[in-house]
Amino acid sequence: MMNYDLLVPARTVFGWGRLDELGALARTQGTKAFVISGSRQFAVNGTLRRIDELLAAAGVESVQVGSIHHEPCIDDVDEMTISIRRQLTAESLVIGIGGGAALDLAKAVSATAANPHLDSVKDALEGVGKGLTLEQPPLPVLAVPTTSGTGSEATKNAVISSSPGDDQPFKKSLRADLMVPKAVLIDPELSVSVPADVTARTGMDAITQLIESWISCRAKPVTSALARHGLELAIPMIERAVEDGSDREAREAMAHAAYLSGICLANAGLGMAHGVAPALGILLGVPHGLACAVMLPAAIAANCQVRKTEIAKVGRLFSGDRDLSDTEAAAGCADLVRALNERLGLPSGLSVLGLTAALIPAVVKGSRGNSMNGNPRPIENDELTAILESML
Ligand SMILES: [Zn+2]
Missing domain, CATH: 3.40.50.1970 (Rossmann fold)
Structure with missing residues (x-):
């Protein structure tokens, strides 16, 4: 052990x-x-x-x-x-x-x-x-x-x-x-009085934190168990919490998942989505949870090979199909997150948030913090630049 x-x-x-x-x-x-x-x-x-x-x-x-x-x-x-x-x-x-x-x-x-x-x-x-x-x-x-x-x-x-x-x-x-x-x-x-748009982006922040801490290079057995449990709660419930703020079961699930995501990130670190989010916040004023939600599919895609088993489990939760193979579930995961963002009314690209090609070097420079160090594999500046360009 x-x-x-x-x-x-x-x-x-x-x-x-x-x-x-x-x-x-x-x-x-x-x-x-x-x-x-x-x-x-x-x-x-x-x-x-x-x-x-x-x-x-x-x-x-x-x-x-x-x-x-x-x-x-x-x-x-x-x-x-x-x-x-x-x-x-x-x-x-x-x-x-x-x-x-x-x-x-x-x-x-x-x-x-x-x-x-x-x-x-x-x-x-x-x-x-x-x-x-x-x-x-x-x-x-x-x-x-x-x-x-x-x-x-x-x-x-x-x-x-x-x-x-x-x-x-x-x-x-x-x-x-x-x-x-x-x-x-x-x-x-x-949380019943929290508006739908805030519920959507803060809920996606919690989901991003659970996924990134689960696949982090600093993950440990206890945080991974909590992350998985948190995702089992949050993924089926986030849409219900957004659609009906008074849905008690959904609000309870999201509150508990968010709490678990905090324990996970404090003890296991995060990854690429949380690495980039502060730079989008500073340069463009994008709220933290929204930045995480938009970056999450790219973070999943970037780490799909090195954390295939974990991402496959996440993919099965998003798809609801337990019979998918690891390869199928991991490969489809990023698209399922994009589709969820769309259903929640969140954007899929970074242009809508105000990012331009000229600003990308500043975003890349601002993404080198504690969170990025938890990403399961190094993402060098050239690769991060290409990822951000593909999201314009
Ligand atoms: Zn966060």
Whole structure:
């Protein structure tokens, strides 16, 4: 048996309607909660008020420190860090409720607020900062995901972009083992109000994460088992979740698959689709999940030979035909993902997203991050250029 390490949240509470347990769960982590939310809906539909009430009933003071409606940038983290440092107590925790943006912001702020030697989160970002590391453990984070996508509730990194107007825009991770949230509350009922287009692209993000971590060169038996299970849940259910947001069975399946995808990516890495996605985000403003969905067929095709067995299993899940041979199932997999994207209303090419031939060198340059290193075989610049050109 191979040696491996596995990092997972210490406690996960999963189930429909279990937001009711938020107060008690928060109380296990502290007595003062800084709440970061990621949806305007939560103020309108009373969710934020309900969170305050649940926390108060459990004896936890709550401070709403802000909401975020875009992928977090350095200024977002730094401003919120200053605010939290001023109000910090010995028993503080951070609650992030929302999609990947809110959870990543909560995780980043929990780390920077507890580490006053960081003047800015940029000081500790991979590849762009001063190379500083966390000296103190982050404040405990309670993650409450609502969009069934990024799996950020189970990962050890937070993706942070350069602030608007930066000469050299980037999207980089703040990463540390201690950044895995201490507690996770997944109530799929919270995803009922997520619009269809967001459900489609965040769901495809989760599916991409499950596939890429399964075929990653850093895959390990436990993550591969979870990835396969996650795909068995998500692939038959994503269309139902998009067509009817109130479909409980579909929402539960997608929420669970997204959580598993986070465990998988944190422990097994990703691959080509996630390598390219940040560059499409930086250069063209493409939302993360949409970039992953569009890149997934190409990533499958590029790795079809070196991961034939795994991709054949994925292909059988997409086709619903268990009798296909490995060769047939693996060869047909990328086209089945393209067809699914089309049914979900997602584009198949990169031109629609604004990519031009002139921008391809910049995309290739921006794709050399941690994710690309997990791809099961090296994809050199020439090959990646040809792949992107074929998708115009
Ligand atoms: Zn992703």
